[in-house]
Every structure is written in C-alpha cells, then in structure tokens.
Amino acid sequence: MLFRRIYQFIIVYAVFLSILLVVKKGLSLSDYVIPGLALILETAVHMSAGFFTDVMDTLSVAILGQIISIFLAFFVGILGRKSSWAGSMIRVTAYNIQAYPIVALAPIIFILLGDGFLSRLLIAAMICYFPLLLSVLGVMAAPVENIEHFYITTGRMRWQLEVKIRAFENLSKLTTVIAGSATLAMAGTIVAEFIAANAGIGYSIRIALYQSDLAAILTALFMIGIVISVYQGILETLGEMVKAKWGSENKGELL
C-alpha cells in the first residue's frame, strides 16, 4: 500500500509536470513563467535537502495537529451526538467556527499566540478537524439498532458502551476519514506557515513566491507529495491492522 501510494503520486506529479511543459512549449513561454525541465532539475538538486527538512518540520506539526483534531472531533462528536438542546448547541457552535475563513481568524491567532509553533498547530488542527467532526457526528448520531436494542432492553446500556458500539461498527469509515484527514492537517500547517510562520515548507514556498521562483515551488510540491504519500500510506496500513484486529467482522472483540 505504501509503495503504491508513492508511485501513484509520482505518476500524478509527472502528468502534471508534463502538462506544464507542454503548455510552456506550446506557448513558447520563458523560464520565468514556467521553468524548463533543466531549471527544475537544477533547482531540485540545489534545494531538495533544505526542503526535505522543511517538509519534515511541517509534517511533525501536522501530525500533532491531526492528533489534536481527532481528539477534538471525537470529543465534540460524542457530546453532540444527542438530539438534545445541548447536543444541538455544540453542533451549531462547531459548524459556526468552521464557517469563518482561517485567514480571517489568523490575525487573532497570531496576536494571541505569536507566529511560532502554537499558531501553526492550532491552524492545522482547525483545518483538519471539521471533516473529521462531520464523520464522527454522522457515526455517533446513528444508532446500531440491532446491537443497541439488546443492551437497552437488558438495562446495561451506558454512554461509553453506546460510543464503543457505534465506533466499532463504523471502524472502516472512521479509519478512512482519519487517514484522509492527514492531507488536511498538512494543508492546514502549510497555510499557517504561509501566512505568518518563520519555519516549515509553507514559509519556504512564501519566499519562493516572493522571488517568482516556480521551479522552487514545484520542487517543494514534489517533496510535500512524497512525504504526505508515505504518511498516508502508513496511516492506511495502520487502519487495516486496526480493522483486522477490532473490526465488526471480528465480532468486535473489545465489546
């Protein structure tokens, strides 16, 4: 799965680059608008090492942000699963916060937390958590009647058990969403770095943009793609392991 992710990304990147080069050739554009292959390779050789360190820096923040957003999504999802007034209030608040564009909230975040690690982490978590929340809410708000009915009629149902039943019955959906949210966490961290951080690949892309250096941006995109493919591949493999061990097809051993 891991290698498939990587070569699939390389195919997509190669197609994207080929289209750019065809456009460059077709419209006779200079290296300033679209860099030629030679310039891209030269830039890649020159900048890859530095960009790799930057991407790893970004990834470390993204992973932390993703972990926080998973906890946050489950916390809000579990609290908001009931159709009570409080549950509805929590859901509305969560949706409203997401409705604000992050670039509008960013100045407040940077004033309160500065332009270092914490701001990047918070923005990564904020961008990552909403799709997770939607899935968690969807899963937690839908009763698994054929199982829950037994526990309810025997008077053994507790909220922890309800959450467990719904989570394990939808393990496949949840692991897929968690793996998919890795890209959002990465994107969130890059956005934060692009807006106002002083480290990470988003910051390096901002500098490249200031200098109209598309070759550097393409190199950065390649590094981001490779690293996120590896990370996602690892998450998917872990997801498969989790499903194999605790999935409903194994009768939900933990229950």
Place this chain on the structure above:
Amino acid sequence: MKHTKILAPLLGMVVCICVAGVSDSRAEQVSLNYRLKWLFNASVAGDIFAMEKGFFTAAGLDVTVKEGSPEKDAIKELELGYADFGVASADQVIRALEKGADVVVLAQIFQTNPMQWIYRDDQIQITRLSDLQGCSLGITYGGNDETVMKTLLAKAGLTLRDVQVTGVRFDFTPFLKKQVTLWPVYRNSQGVILAEQLAREGESVRFFNPADFGVDFVANSVVTSGKMAADHPDLVRQFLAGLLDAWEAAMDPTNQEQVLAAVKKYDKGTQGEVQKAQLDATKDLVKPRPDTAVGRIRQAAWAQTEAIMLEQGMIKQPVHVTSRLRDLASFQ
C-alpha cells in the same frame, strides 16, 4: 402622411449614420489591459486618475486597469497575453530577464523607493549606518527589504548577525508592542497609517530611507513586452503619454480634490484624512522636486539594483537591465 413617407427614410438614414459613427469611434479605440502591482489606493493615484478622467480615452485607448495582489505578476501576464502593460518591481524585472522573459521598462513611477523602515524617534537616531548595530529590526525573508537591509549592513561592515532580526508578517504587532525598533513599511501607504496611529498615542516616528545612505533600489515601474514595444510603438507611445499625463495631473496640488475623489471611488475603506496623507506621501516619492518629470527612468539606480542583486546572489549572471529601459522619447 406625405411628410411621414419622406421623413421615415430620412430618419432611418440619420439613425444609421449615428450608429455607424458610434461603431467607428469604438472600432478606433484599442482595448488594452493594464495590471497594477497592488490594490487600488492613493499610491496608484495616477493610474486611477487616468481611467477616471479619460486620459486613456483621449489617447484613443480603452484601457482596463486591474488591481494587483501578491499572487499576480504583471510580467507573467504580459507573456501569457492577459495584460498588455503592467507594473512590476525592479527585482521582478531583473529576475524575469535572467529567466529569458522579454520585458522592457517604460517608466519609473517612484523616484524614491517607498519601501522604508519606520521607527520611533525616541528609540533610536540613525545618522550613520553603524547606528544599526545591535538594534532589532524586521525583515521579510525573501523580500526586497531583506536584500536592501543586507546591502545597507554590508556597507557598514555588518551582517544580519550584528542585529536582532524578526521575520515580518502581515500585522504590525511586534512594532506596536515595541518588540522591534525598525519595521519595514511602504512609506506612502502603511507608513502613513502607522504614523497616524502612533501620533494619536502621542508618539512620533521617522522613516529610515535606504536611499539616504546610498542604496538606491528601484521600486515599481511600468513595463510591457519587448514584442509590444517593437511591433506597436505607436500604441506604446499613446498609452505611456496618456498614463504619464495622468500621473503629472494627479501629482499637481491644484487637482488634489479631484484626485482624492477619484481614489475614494476605488478605495472606500480608507478614511479621507488618511488618503490625503497617503497622497501627499506619494507625491514626495513620485515627484520629489517640482521639475522632476514623472516616470523618469534613472539608469544609475537600475544599474545599482542589478549590481546589488548580483552581489546578494539573487541572480547568477548579469542581465544588463539598462539595455531594457525605454522612455517615452524612444517611442516618439
């Protein structure tokens, strides 16, 4: 009835002539796109005045003036055919030339670079470059101000290690909180707003202008493609003449009220008093002396800008930018 029979064809003919006349006058007007470097505000007063007061129309041109932004690059748009003229900074021009872009400079709008550092005058006095030693200053990594500051420090025998550097972001909090002494701003836009804001708090500011210390890094200029300059010199002349006339008129104090009214139409968010102060600051940068011709291209400043970029490793080889400078006279 008889009259109607005669009048109807006559009326028809008159209408046809009128319609044809309008169509002809429209056909004579050439449609062009002009991409600015930044948003509409008082710092592009001349460009706004040109479209509002019909300077382009008088020159027989139908020019669409488009706002710029950090993501928009006029030189790329020239090559892609999205724009016919544009505004680009000198470093963009020099980088583009190094990468084979066919771009020529038509006018240098700012005679003095608006990118300067603001500081509170009770915190530091800068009379020599060596006064910068040990002070805390903001720079935008990868931006022009980084290049300029490194050059200034080098002139004083210093490096970035001899000062405390803070990376600049989009808000001024580090400067307002006095965490940083010198903060880079555009003198005629952000500089005015910050100065007013601090004046209300009883603080007075000064601006550290690199040009005062011999670093003359060129700012925004009007550009077009080499192909346009070679194939349509008349069009370039018409456009440039209209634009420079508009800038001259916009910088004339007697037109101030009209200019401010035109700017207000496009920049609704800025208060009138601030806009007036921004316009005054822009005048000092565009027309520092009454006899300075707006748009004058200073070859020496361009040569110095290229030399600085070469020295700082921003370009790998000389691009001979001075060979790409054309002024209005070269299209007469």
